[in-house]
Amino acid sequence: MIHAPLRNDTFLRALLREPTEYTPVWLMRQAGRYLPEYRATRARAGSFLALAQNPELACEVTIQPLDRYALDAAILFSDILTVPDAMGLGLYFADGEGPRFARPLRDEASILALGAPDPNRELRYVMDAVRTIRGALAGRVPLIGFSGSPWTLAVYMIEGGGTDDFREVKTMLYRRPDLMLHLLNVLTEAVADYLNAQIEAGAQAVMIFDTWGGVLTSSQYLKYSLGPMQRVVERLHRERDEPVGAGVGLDAGGGPSGMQRVRVPSIVFTKGGGQWLEPLSACGADAVGLDWTTELSDARARIGSRCALQGNLDPMALMGEDAQIRAEVARVFESFGVPQVGTGHVFNLGHGISQHTRPEAVSALVDAVHAYGRKMRAPGA
Amino acid sequence: MIHAPLRNDTFLRALLREPTEYTPVWLMRQAGRYLPEYRATRARAGSFLALAQNPELACEVTIQPLDRYALDAAILFSDILTVPDAMGLGLYFADGEGPRFARPLRDEASILALGAPDPNRELRYVMDAVRTIRGALAGRVPLIGFSGSPWTLAVYMIEGGGTDDFREVKTMLYRRPDLMLHLLNVLTEAVADYLNAQIEAGAQAVMIFDTWGGVLTSSQYLKYSLGPMQRVVERLHRERDEPVGAGVGLDAGGGPSGMQRVRVPSIVFTKGGGQWLEPLSACGADAVGLDWTTELSDARARIGSRCALQGNLDPMALMGEDAQIRAEVARVFESFGVPQVGTGHVFNLGHGISQHTRPEAVSALVDAVHAYGRKMRAPGA
Numbered sequence: 120m121i122h123a124p125l126r127n128d129t130f131l132r133a134l135l136r137e138p139t140e141y142t143p144v145w146l147m148r149q150a151g152r153y154l155p156e157y158r159a160t161r162a163r164a165g166s167f168l169a170l171a172q173n174p175e176l177a178c179e180v181t182i183q184p185l186d187r188y189a190l191d192a193a194i195l196f197s198d199i200l201t202v203p204d205a206m207g208l209g210l211y212f213a214d215g216e217g218p219r220f221a222r223p224l225r226d227e228a229s230i231l232a233l234g235a236p237d238p239n240r241e242l243r244y245v246m247d248a249v250r251t252i253r254g255a256l257a258g259r260v261p262l263i264g265f266s267g268s269p270w271t272l273a274v275y276m277i278e279g280g281g282t283d284d285f286r287e288v289k290t291m292l293y294r295r296p297d298l299m300l301h302l303l304n305v306l307t308e309a310v311a312d313y314l315n316a317q318i319e320a321g322a323q324a325v326m327i328f329d330t331w332g333g334v335l336t337s338s339q340y341l342k343y344s345l346g347p348m349q350r351v352v353e354r355l356h357r358e359r360d361e362p363v364g365a366g367v368g369l370d371a372g373g374g375p376s377g378m379q380r381v382r383v384p385s386i387v388f389t390k391g392g393g394q395w396l397e398p399l400s401a402c403g404a405d406a407v408g409l410d411w412t413t414e415l416s417d418a419r420a421r422i423g424s425r426c427a428l429q430g431n432l433d434p435m436a437l438m439g440e441d442a443q444i445r446a447e448v449a450r451v452f453e454s455f456g457v458p459q460v461g462t463g464h465v466f467n468l469g470h471g472i473s474q475h476t477r478p479e480a481v482s483a484l485v486d487a488v489h490a491y492g493r494k495m496r497a498p499g500a
Numbered sequence: 501m502i503h504a505p506l507r508n509d510t511f512l513r514a515l516l517r518e519p520t521e522y523t524p525v526w527l528m529r530q531a532g533r534y535l536p537e538y539r540a541t542r543a544r545a546g547s548f549l550a551l552a553q554n555p556e557l558a559c560e561v562t563i564q565p566l567d568r569y570a571l572d573a574a575i576l577f578s579d580i581l582t583v584p585d586a587m588g589l590g591l592y593f594a595d596g597e598g599p600r601f602a603r604p605l606r607d608e609a610s611i612l613a614l615g616a617p618d619p620n621r622e623l624r625y626v627m628d629a630v631r632t633i634r635g636a637l638a639g640r641v642p643l644i645g646f647s648g649s650p651w652t653l654a655v656y657m658i659e660g661g662g663t664d665d666f667r668e669v670k671t672m673l674y675r676r677p678d679l680m681l682h683l684l685n686v687l688t689e690a691v692a693d694y695l696n697a698q699i700e701a702g703a704q705a706v707m708i709f710d711t712w713g714g715v716l717t718s719s720q721y722l723k724y725s726l727g728p729m730q731r732v733v734e735r736l737h738r739e740r741d742e743p744v745g746a747g748v749g750l751d752a753g754g755g756p757s758g759m760q761r762v763r764v765p766s767i768v769f770t771k772g773g774g775q776w777l778e779p780l781s782a783c784g785a786d787a788v789g790l791d792w793t794t795e796l797s798d799a800r801a802r803i804g805s806r807c808a809l810q811g812n813l814d815p816m817a818l819m820g821e822d823a824q825i826r827a828e829v830a831r832v833f834e835s836f837g838v839p840q841v842g843t844g845h846v847f848n849l850g851h852g853i854s855q856h857t858r859p860e861a862v863s864a865l866v867d868a869v870h871a872y873g874r875k876m877r878a879p880g881a
Contacts, residue, residue, distance in 0.1 A: 336795075393774075394793060412718065414719075435674065436674055439674035443675065
């Protein structure tokens with residue numbers, strides 16, 4: 120499959136800490152329930168899972184926010200729990216509740232029986248979605264692939280769904296650390312294979328969502344969350360072939376085939392991980408995502424010369440009026456400070472956008488980010 | 501009311517960073533559902549609220565954990581939402597759910613109508629409980645009074661109960677910061693009055709629980725959570741009269757009346773506030789509580805010469821077997837390091853004890869803390 124040249128590589132350049140004309144922006148969960156067109160497609164699909172498993176419909180909702188807003192990246196529409204589902208746990212969604220597994224992991228035998236799925240077989244619908252979306256994007260913006268972190272997947276797999284106290288997973292962690300590490304090793308392999316298959320299928324950047332790393336102690340975080348995540352990052356394919364002009368190339372021009380090797384940047388994000396930015400930024404990823412509890416100024420001082428930073432507006436800031444949203448955007452920019460050579464900033468929310476967001480609020484946000492980012496780079500700014 | 505001399509002041513001395521023979525320990529929510537005797541008393545009371553509002557029964561459950569374990573402090577059994585209830589919001593508990601308010605704050609008029617309650621009238625049952633408990637304790641260990649922080653109370657008052665996304669309270673914060681600050685001012689007065697009335701009634705230390713400070717950005721935390729909390733601390737009565745020997749005195753001996761002025765230490769605790777330890781520790785409180793995500797070694801390096809530290813075992817560590825619990829206790833001690841002159845450590849959990857804890861697990865914990873704390877202070881240790 121030959122892809123169209125990339126017309127907007129601002130996002131990829133920012134991740135790789137190369138100069139950009141403005142600060143690129145995308146939003147976690149940008150294809151989602153706050154958009155009426157998303158709700159319409161989902162209604163047609165019948166359920167969230169049917170939507171996520173249908174490549175054409177997944178493509179449709181992936182593109183929807185790009186048709187409304189001048190976003191600088193698309194992100195694959197999928198669920199964070201596709202991998203455990205492919206491992207046989209039976210993902211389903213109870214009405215009005217979050218994800219659930221029909222067969223959560225509760226004993227040694229069920230954990231020892233697990234193996235990493237073949238992403239091109241059991242998760243083929245995801246790779247088909249990636250290919251379909253790349254075709255539909257036609258070089259408009261880059262496509263981000265993603266996965267949950269091994270620890271985050273393990274939490275859901277052991278708890279069987281959402282949890283307030285993480286009792287099941289922590290009971291295993293304290294009682295059977297050996298079993299927990301075995302599970303995380305299997306998931307490390309599964310997540311690396313899954314992300315590499317997405318890259319092979321066309322993902323131009325990848326992000327690892329560590330939703331639950333923040334519930335651990337520091338030493339547990341390093342061992343059970345960051346360690347496996349780092350081993351995933353080490354195994355990632357960092358380059359792929361694209362037509363000349365379709366990415367941030369490794370060399371000046373393309374060969375006679377018109378193809379070139381381009382870099383595939385990676386982003387890691389631990390929600391609630393502000394205390395562990397130093398080790399997180401040393402895991403080998405190109406960028407670190409930040410939730411809204413960490414000041415960008417602080418993060419930049421601590422790690423900004425080592426990694427690009429992504430974030431970090433509080434999603435609830437979008438509950439404000441447009442002028443208030445613009446003021447909050449300005450605050451995020453002021454905290455990051457003037458971009459310099461070797462720093463990179465991708466504007467984003469600190470967590471997924473709320474379903475209760477007014478669609479117009481996102482217009483105010485995206486326009487403010489682009490305007491402010493250009494102003495900041497203007498001579499004499 | 502003349503109180504009995506205090507036979508164990510280890511907890512108060514540790515908070516005041518004076519030398520102690522061992523490391524004192526108490527547990528957040530130590531009077532609670534994990535104890536069969538608590539469940540029996542609660543069944544007799546009919547409901548949680550009836551239990552909390554009955555001074556004799558509240559006293560009974562406050563003392564229960566002390567009869568089982570060698571804990572170094574008692575904490576008033578009460579609810580965190582007594583103050584908003586006294587302000588007219590109508591606290592109730594829905595079956596199997598958390599606290600709810602019948603009349604949450606949703607408009608300007610209801611907020612402007614609020615006033616700080618008179619704790620000796622509307623909250624008299626709490627003061628009666630404090631007096632009853634002091635009598636029943638008879639100098640065994642000190643009694644801790646407590647309140648939710650103004651911000652934490654505001655969250656519940658605006659949301660009307662528990663929340664995942666803090667949408668109502670953050671909508672007000674972003675749209676009407678003026679109204680939010682007005683509400684926090686009223687709550688600051690109410691919380692200070694409430695804690696001072698508890699001190700007057702007999703509380704020998706006080707703790708402010710900031711359960712929800714961690715959901716804010718850094719600048720919001722300083723303005724909406726820490727600021728009001730600091731103003732509460734500034735208004736606290738730091739001394740009270742006790743019989744000679746009933747506390748950590750301000751002078752060497754008592755007057756002819758047999759009474760002396762003793763210090764009333766204060767503890768502040770922001771769950772998820774690890775990134776803000778420096779400003780939190782500068783708020784004027786004697787001690788800072790830490791959840792389990794912050795390393796004590798790190799906290800001690802950052803603020804340990806300014807404040808005592810309280811914490812920080814993960815409550816879920818108690819899901820382990822006894823030997824595993826002892827190992828986790830040792831890990832907390834090793835992280836704090838050897839106590840030196842001018843440092844203080846009160847052992848505690850990083851959050852409330854789970855109702856699913858085996859009662860025997862707490863024995864293992866308390867015994868390990870006392871043994872390890874003495875070993876650490878032994879000559880040549």
